[in-house]
Amino acid sequence: MIINIAASGRFHICDLARELEKQGHTVRFYSYVPTKRLQTFGLKKKCSYSLFWLMLPVLACIKLSNRSVWSMKLEWFVLDHLIGLFMKKCDVFIAMSSIYNFAFKKAKNKYKAITILERGSVHTLELKKIYDEQNISRNSTKNNPYYSLVSDYAIKREIEMYEFVDYISIASSSVFDTFIKYGVSPNRLFINPYGVDLSLFPPTKLNNNDNYDIIMVGNWSWMKGCDLLAEACKHLKLRLLHIGSCSMPFPKESNFTDIGCVEQSEITHYFEKAKISVLSSRQEGLAMVQLQAIASGLPLVCSKFTGGETLKDMTNSEWIKVFDPYNLDSLCKCIKEALILADKQKGMRTTIENINNIFSTQAYSKRYNDFLQKII
Known part of the structure; x- marks a missing residue:
């Protein structure tokens, strides 16, 4: 089958792309990691669809603003639309959570692809609850790399994606429990613990x-x-x-x-x-x-x-x-x-x-x- 995989950085799904290609699938890995860098992790050049040069101004904004919320919004918006525009036809589209919305809709509506959201942590509402229960004020967390993940913007996007995609891939039973808690059907959840080299x-x-x-x-x-x-x-x-x-x-x-x-x-x-x-x-x-x-x-x-x-x-x-x-x-x-x-x-x-x-x-x-x- 033809599988498109999208991330921002490398993450664990670069390894997934490499291994699925070895199993005989046609795999395209979309990210802003330079192709030469991905090749050092064993991903074939033909599998890498790097948007590094197009994303460079955005990455500069993120660095200069110390990963402010507005810069993260910019990253998600630009990367989402770039991959949505450049994405080729596929049977399956796998992408990291928080970032993709437009790209998921194109894969599903235009190409009739199976869509799978890779969620690396608990349900977004549970994440917000953790912050609230520990009395961590928003003002005190704006320099925290996790803050952008509990902004109103991020939560709205996450929940929209949860409802839209066909399946959500998660790595542990504790995360599974949080999705069930907020009404996601267990039939749409795929538990698959990560692997390492x-x-x-x-x-x-x-x-x-x-x-x-x-x-x-x-x-x-x-x-x-x-x-x-x-x-x-x-x-x-x-x-x-x-x-x-x-x-x-x-x-x-x-x-x-x-x-x-x-x-x-x-x-x-x-x-x-x-x-x-x-x-x-x-x-x-x-x-x-x-x-x-x-x-x-x-x-x-x-x-x-x-x-x-x-x-x-x-x-x-x-x-x-x-x-x-x-x-x-x-x-x-x-x-x-x-x-x-x-x-x-x-x-x-x-x-x-x-x-x-x-x-x-x-x-x-x-x-x-x-x-x-x-x-x-």
Whole structure:
């Protein structure tokens, strides 16, 4: 079949495009990532339909305005219409949420294509509810990268897309529950946990020289629950290593170390320096760094809102500890249990049995392909 896939950046659906092409489909991946950059991730040149040069002025506006809401609106509007105008005929159109509206309508109305929305986090109304319940005022979140996702403009677009598309692809049971809560039919929801390139994350050997208790990979932010994680580390007197950007102040205590952003291929070297991985997010679909940590042999502590609960259900693994949301005592308890497991490891760490058939990009794309075969 002919499959058009649209994103802004690379995301996980670039890997999906690459793997679906390998399975014999004609695949076109539309984004503003330069084709040469996409080729470094294994996507064939013929599959890349890059809008980089056309989007360059918009990308400059986003950077200069520090990702203001108006610049994000501009990005969504321009990218949506450019892809809608340039899109070729297809049987299936898969696109990331928030951005596409006009393009979905063209694919469905003109080409009679099956439309699938890729939603990487909870239902948009649940996301807004999380902000409201935590008393995070709009004025205090305008510099937060998540703010644009709960603006009135974004919510209106999201809900319109939920109602219009044929299917919504999500990555975890916790996200599924939020869509059911707001009235979306389960028959339109496709749960498919993401996959990662496992060749980049082989089982590691813990470096016992000056190691850390915890590694946290991702944006240091309120949405990632880093305020709660920092409190747990202070309470338990643990050393934490952080990899990624920061959207909130990073602790200045000596037991906290911030490395900043690194290339994905380098993350495994930092996994060698830590006993366990922790992700305490307040919401997201399924954080792929969890798969990377599990593959590398680290016990994982996570909230149910990271998608970790789905990973535990798939593997029935004692190496995944899911704590009660927003509960410091539960987080501390799970961290202590995970550290006990980590201390039992000797030599090369082990990973979950049959992991290639569960967490690889090939396994993810196979589940997607099987789903497409059923609905076409």
